[in-house]
Amino acid sequence: MLGISEIFEMFKNNMVNIPLIQPIIDALMNIPLVNYVVALVLWKPFFAIAILPGLGGIMLVLLLMVYWERKLTARIQWRVGPLEVFRPLRGLIQPMADGFRYFFQEVIVHVDAHRPYFVQLPILTFIPVLLPILFIPAGEIVAIRSPYAIQIIVALIALIPITIIGIGWASNSRFAYIGSVREAMMYFAYEVPFVIAVLAMILMYGSGDPYVIVEKQSVPGIIMNPIAFLVFFIATLMATSRLPFEIPEADQEIAFGPFVEYSGILFGIVMTLAYEKLYIMCLLMSILFFGGWSGFAIPLLGDLSPVIWLFVKAVVVMLIVALTRSIYPRFRLDQALRMGWTSMLAVSLVSLAVALAIRLSGWLG
Amino acid sequence: MDSRSIQVVRSGVLAPIKKWGTKWSLWPVHLVTACCGAELAHAFASGYDGERIGALNYGIARQTNLIIVEGAITRKMARVLRITWEQMPEPRFVIVMGACGLKGGLFWNGYHLVKPSDVVPVEYFIPGCPPTPEGLLRGIRSLQEKIWEGKNRNSIDFNKIELARKEIERRIPTPPKIIARNPFIKVDVPKDVDWAFGNRLVNELKEGLGNLVERITITGKNRICIRVNPKNLQRVAVKLKDKFDHVKSVNVIDVPYDNTFIVEYVVSSYSNRELMPVLVTIATKISKKNPKLPSLHSYWVSADYLEREMQDLFGVTFEGNPWGNRKFLLAPDTPDYPLRKDFKLEEEVYARDEATEGSKNEEQKQEQGGDKE
Ligand code: SF4
Numbered sequence: 210m211l212g213i214s215e216i217f218e219m220f221k222n223n224m225v226n227i228p229l230i231q232p233i234i235d236a237l238m239n240i241p242l243v244n245y246v247v248a249l250v251l252w253k254p255f256f257a258i259a260i261l262p263g264l265g266g267i268m269l270v271l272l273l274m275v276y277w278e279r280k281l282t283a284r285i286q287w288r289v290g291p292l293e294v295f296r297p298l299r300g301l302i303q304p305m306a307d308g309f310r311y312f313f314q315e316v317i318v319h320v321d322a323h324r325p326y327f328v329q330l331p332i333l334t335f336i337p338v339l340l341p342i343l344f345i346p347a348g349e350i351v352a353i354r355s356p357y358a359i360q361i362i363v364a365l366i367a368l369i370p371i372t373i374i375g376i377g378w379a380s381n382s383r384f385a386y387i388g389s390v391r392e393a394m395m396y397f398a399y400e401v402p403f404v405i406a407v408l409a410m411i412l413m414y415g416s417g418d419p420y421v422i423v424e425k426q427s428v429p430g431i432i433m434n435p436i437a438f439l440v441f442f443i444a445t446l447m448a449t450s451r452l453p454f455e456i457p458e459a460d461q462e463i464a465f466g467p468f469v470e471y472s473g474i475l476f477g478i479v480m481t482l483a484y485e486k487l488y489i490m491c492l493l494m495s496i497l498f499f500g501g502w503s504g505f506a507i508p509l510l511g512d513l514s515p516v517i518w519l520f521v522k523a524v525v526v527m528l529i530v531a532l533t534r535s536i537y538p539r540f541r542l543d544q545a546l547r548m549g550w551t552s553m554l555a556v557s558l559v560s561l562a563v564a565l566a567i568r569l570s571g572w573l574g
Numbered sequence: 575m576d577s578r579s580i581q582v583v584r585s586g587v588l589a590p591i592k593k594w595g596t597k598w599s600l601w602p603v604h605l606v607t608a609c610c611g612a613e614l615a616h617a618f619a620s621g622y623d624g625e626r627i628g629a630l631n632y633g634i635a636r637q638t639n640l641i642i643v644e645g646a647i648t649r650k651m652a653r654v655l656r657i658t659w660e661q662m663p664e665p666r667f668v669i670v671m672g673a674c675g676l677k678g679g680l681f682w683n684g685y686h687l688v689k690p691s692d693v694v695p696v697e698y699f700i701p702g703c704p705p706t707p708e709g710l711l712r713g714i715r716s717l718q719e720k721i722w723e724g725k726n727r728n729s730i731d732f733n734k735i736e737l738a739r740k741e742i743e744r745r746i747p748t749p750p751k752i753i754a755r756n757p758f759i760k761v762d763v764p765k766d767v768d769w770a771f772g773n774r775l776v777n778e779l780k781e782g783l784g785n786l787v788e789r790i791t792i793t794g795k796n797r798i799c800i801r802v803n804p805k806n807l808q809r810v811a812v813k814l815k816d817k818f819d820h821v822k823s824v825n826v827i828d829v830p831y832d833n834t835f836i837v838e839y840v841v842s843s844y845s846n847r848e849l850m851p852v853l854v855t856i857a858t859k860i861s862k863k864n865p866k867l868p869s870l871h872s873y874w875v876s877a878d879y880l881e882r883e884m885q886d887l888f889g890v891t892f893e894g895n896p897w898g899n900r901k902f903l904l905a906p907d908t909p910d911y912p913l914r915k916d917f918k919l920e921e922e923v924y925a926r927d928e929a930t931e932g933s934k935n936e937e938q939k940q941e942q943g944g945d946k947e
Contacts (some may be wrong), residue, residue, distance in 0.1 A: 279625065284626055288619070292627075293598075294598040309592065429848055460634065464634045472636045
């Protein structure tokens with residue numbers, strides 16, 4: 210049996226080490242009861258899930274992305290964008306206002322909905338969204354360490370569309386139905402090239418272990434295999450329904466597709482789904498193509514510095530992805546499908562060949 | 575949620591957060607029925623940028639909290655407005671822009687018009703035809719202030735006058751009576767035109783139709799009018815349908831002075847190049863008491879919808895028309911036959927200032943008295 214003291218010891222032996230706030234932590238550790246909380250929070254696996262790059266990171270990214278998207282779109286259209294809500298920060302807290310508004314709005318469950326699923330599914334979607342975070346390491350901070358982490362992450366990401374289709378089904382309305390069918394179709398469009406591109410990278414590095422992958426990237430993966438990156442990037446746009454492929458949601462045509470019937474806080478949750486997925490795929494992208502958490506160590510931050518590197522890389526990629534929203538029109542479903550099954554598939558196969566060549570040349574050992 | 579937790583959100587500790595969030599996140603769904611929509615677009619484009627104050631144009635009522643009604647609301651649209659409003663989650667607001675939405679504007683006192691304030695509770699009206707983008711944004715800001723402070727405030731201080739509300743009979747100024755000594759509406763005034771083909775055509779028609787018609791006239795270049803008795807209308811149609819393959823329009827003219835309707839079918843051809851520019855009007859006169867005509871939709875398919883429309887607006891029954899006597903274009907609750915000359919509009923009720931009214935009346939009397947002297 211594990212006693213409380215043993216669990217506490219376990220936490221204490223595996224804590225995130227941040228020299229910058231070490232004195233504060235030391236002081237807190239001497240206070241009874243508070244020290245349990247501090248030890249739990251700073252326990253590496255918990256820290257990875259709950260703070261960075263986990264839930265805390267997701268919240269931060271959500272606020273930033275929503276603001277950035279609105280502001281960027283506004284600037285591209287020669288407008289100012291959100292501003293008056295808090296002038297000193299150029300309206301940076303606009304997403305918070307939107308969030309509060311959604312939070313306090315009435316939630317309508319219409320008569321035709323499948324009541325239990327309609328309410329449960331938005332919350333259940335967090336499972337496939339948060340599970341991959343368990344396997345995404347950032348330096349020493351990792352929840353579950355596995356030599357097959359990349360494969361597991363890809364498999365878990367593939368679960369997300371199922372919950373979206375479930376949402377559409379539970380809504381039981383015309384637009385939701387069309388939207389979920391489109392979501393299913395899009396899933397077929399991107400999944401195969403996406404898996405092949407990841408496969409190419411795993412083949413190239415010779416392992417699915419993020420630690421091995423990051424170690425081998427003396428040159429970033431994007432330079433070694435840019436073709437795989439291209440496929441991965443487009444697949445990311447498709448998977449997270451960003452604009453050239455915003456087909457399942459298409460608010461001008463089918464009024465947010467699967468999410469059309471949601472209101473209030475539930476809509477707030479389902480709307481963030483795509484952003485969360487985008488965040489995870491960007492984390493994966495930075496591990497595979499941008500050297501993951503490698504970057505010069507900041508001594509004051511200690512264990513935190515690789516996490517910050519990973520986070521910053523992912524966020525930068527996300528900010529670039531946000532640009533597509535304001536500069537592209539939307540493809541039709543058949544165009545996207547054709548693209549997925551012809552050119553993207555072909556290019557992904559080429560990337561596989563490139564990876565094979567690099568592997569055989571013995572460059573990466 | 576039980577009532578106590580709702581109370582916490584309404585007025586407890588969470589209330590300021592809720593108010594703040596709602597205030598800065600008013601996402602308008604816009605219900606465009608007319609030209610004011612252009613002004614709304616302007617208010618959210620680069621010139622004025624409504625997004626500065628947190629208002630983001632949005633397409634779906636379920637997920638937002640503000641409807642902007644732009645322009646006139648007809649009886650049919652009123653239903654849509656109500657449904658849309660009911661779809662929205664609380665808290666929800668309605669802003670109405672334009673003179674049309676206020677009192678009818680251009681369409682004031684129309685038979686088809688509904689005031690949005692009769693259908694949904696309206697927070698703010700923005701007058702103008704159309705209101706400027708500044709006006710609209712000011713409306714949104716006023717709504718924000720209202721949400722924050724909890725009470726309505728006019729953006730202008732008006733002079734106060736004491737109003738005594740009393741429903742009074744509406745006095746309509748008597749129209750100047752200029753009635754012609756011999757009023758007539760004539761649909762076939764002959765005209766001399768240099769049109770050889772027309773003369774030939776008229777002769778042909780005269781031969782073909784014989785004494786089925788009362789008279790055939792050329793009323794202008796490419797215009798021919800055939801006057802028929804309603805009894806012979808179908809037989810004329812049978813004869814004409816080979817030459818002229820479609821009905822362009824069906825009109826009804828209300829002739830109040832001898833209580834009749836003149837029904838016109840304008841037929842033309844799409845298949846014969848020579849006949850393409852020619853419009854032939856078949857005019858017939860029916861009594862207003864029992865306005866009935868045989869439908870011509872079996873000879874000309876395109877007459878079908880036009881007949882339905884005339885049935886809606888004038889109450890002329892076209893026997894044999896598959897639609898029957900139901901309303902076709904108008905909303906079901908529109909009063910009957912709005913385009914008849916004797917159609918009565920619903921009268922409006924005004925509130926008047928008794929005090930000033932009395933003195934005015936006296937002044938008027940004095941003036942009139944003065945005139946007499
Ligand atoms: S108020 Fe004027 S501008 Fe606005 S809808 Fe009516 S007619 Fe058009």
